Every structure is written in C-alpha cells, then in structure tokens.
C-alpha cells in the first residue's frame with residue numbers, strides 16, 4: 001500500500017572548488033581508458049583502496065556504488081541560515097572535523113543492474129568542480145561497464161554535481177543508449193526563465209551557473225527524456241520517491257527485490273558528519289529549506305524505524321549503512337565492509 005512519498009506500508013556553502021568560472025556543463029566526463037589514465041590515484045593504486053566502486057547485492061539486483069570524488073564543504077557556509085559560525089564550528093569539532101578547514105564532501109552515483117537493465121542514478125560533477133571530482137566515468141570503467149551499456153539514467157534532480165557527467169569529452173551526450181528519467185516537476189522548475197531560488201542560501205554569483213547547468217542538461221537530453229512522476233516505478237523494483245525541498249522535483253529511489261530493499265536518499269543530506277545529529281539545520285543549497293528539512297526528517301524517521309538500508313549521493317564512501325534514531329536526532333551506522341568471499 002502506498003503512503004506518503006511512495007514508501008510502502010511495510011517499508012514504512014559553499015562548494016570550495018566550484019567557482020563562477022566553472023564550466024556550465026563539463027566537457028570531461030564519460031570515456032574509458034582515457035578517463036582512467038587521467039585519474040592519478042587509480043594509476044597509483046590499482047587496488048581496492050581508491051578503486052572508487054563498491055558492489056553489493058540487494059536481492060536479485062547487483063548494485064555498485066560509484067564515487068565521483070570529493071569536494072571541500074565549509075560547514076559555516078552550508079549551515080549559515082540556521083547556525084552562527086561559532087555553532088557551525090562547534091558542530092564540526094563535535095564531528096571530529098579539522099578545525100578551520102573545509103570538510104570533505106563526498107559525491108556518489110549508483111549503478112543498478114537487473115540482468116536486463118543497467119540503471120545509473122546521477123552522473124557526478126563532470127569537469128565543473130575541479131580535479132577532485134569527475135571520476136565517476138573512470139570508476140564505471142573500472143567496474144567493467146561501458147557507457148553504451150547504460151540503459152537508463154535517473155537524475156534525482158538537476159543540480160550540477162548530478163548532471164555534469166551527462167556530457168562526453170567532445171560535448172555530446174555521454175551515455176548513447178540511455179533514456180533519461182527526471183520528474184515532470186523537476187523538468188518544469190528548471191525550464192522556467194527564472195527558477196525561484198529566493199529561499200535558498202546559494203550565493204547570488206552561483207545561481208546563474210546552477211540554472212544554466214540544469215537548463216543545458218535538459219536541452220542535451222531532450223530527445224531521450226522520459227519524465228516519470230514521483231511514486232511511480234522506472235522498472236519493476238525501482239521506484240522514485242517524492243522528496244521535495246532540496247529542489248521541487250527532487251526524488252529518492254527505492255529498490256526492492258523480494259524481502260530486500262535499499263533507499264537511495266539522494267541529497268537529503270550534504271554533510272552527514274554534522275547533519276545526522278542536527279537534522280533541523282537548513283542547507284544553503286536547498287531551494288526550500290523548510291520543506292527540505294521536513295522531508296529529511298520524514299525519511300530519516302521512517303528509515304530508522306523500518307531499519308532500512310540506505311545509500312546516498314553525499315554519504316561517505318562506500319555510502320552504505322543504516323540510521324539510528326537517538327533523542328530527536330539520528331546516528332549513521334555504516335555497513336561493515338564486505339570482502340569478496
């Protein structure tokens with residue numbers, strides 16, 4: 001039975017590296033060996049540490065968490081609408097973050113393989129956020145998947161750290177056989193001449209870049225775009241969950257196979273080191289911070305009480321774990337790393 005946000009009853013800043021000069025839609029994204037060769041940490045290690053992908057099973061689905069990399073996030077800027085600089089610094093210290101240093105913000109995507117469908121959730125930053133990001137394509141190649149094998153892309157929303165990897169090194173659509181799924185609400189919001197970002201804390205200078213990136217991603221994918229409403233399934237077992245606030249059409253993704261399930265929480269949290277313990281704090285990048293906070297708490301309450309396994313765009317790699325409710329806030333319980341048998 002469906003209840004609010006599409007759960008079944010049973011289930012139930014600053015970006016330091018991003019500048020105004022950042023490319024609106026990046027030119028370096030999906031490729032194969034070239035992407036790996038351009039990624040020094042992959043050349044250096046070749047082992048699991050730094051390989052940047054993590055596989056596991058959710059029932060019959062093969063799921064691969066893909067790291068796009070990381071960028072610095074300044075807690076004072078991120079939470080400025082809710083907390084003073086001193087409060088943000090105290091929260092950062094409480095989370096064992098380095099004093100007066102930006103925190104590490106992780107960026108991820110998720111590949112879901114059913115045997116028939118290869119569905120990629122989000123595409124990472126491409127080249128728009130500097131050299132520590134834009135690695136999702138290389139990680140996909142390392143995981144043994146070619147861009148042409150991706151059958152569908154779910155864009156959880158149209159922020160630049162999620163659409164950047166849509167573009168190939170020569171400026172074309174990077175995943176030639178994929179349809180692109182986004183909610184009609186998200187498409188409509190960013191199709192306006194002036195999307196309303198008046199409630200967000202995004203610096204004025206960054207807004208044109210965000211709007212242009214979303215708009216260009218819609219233009220690039222226009223012929224293959226398939227709007228799907230939140231609450232509906234993309235394929236059997238893969239359903240979009242309404243999660244408004246971060247953007248109006250922002251969705252989480254529910255994966256279900258037999259008794260096994262996973263909720264990909266997308267951008268319900270951006271700096272989990274701080275936010276699980278301070279879920280009420282508004283995030284600068286939320287289009288509607290009040291709605292985003294209500295959505296965050298709704299999801300975290302249900303995820304905690306239902307003991308649901310989650311993954312997410314900005315959870316620390318390998319971004320897999322559970323949430324525990326504690327005294328009006330939450331705790332992140334990372335899943336134990338699973339070595340191959």
Ligand SMILES: [Zn+2]
Pocket residue numbers: 159161162267313314
């Ligand atoms: Zn994001």
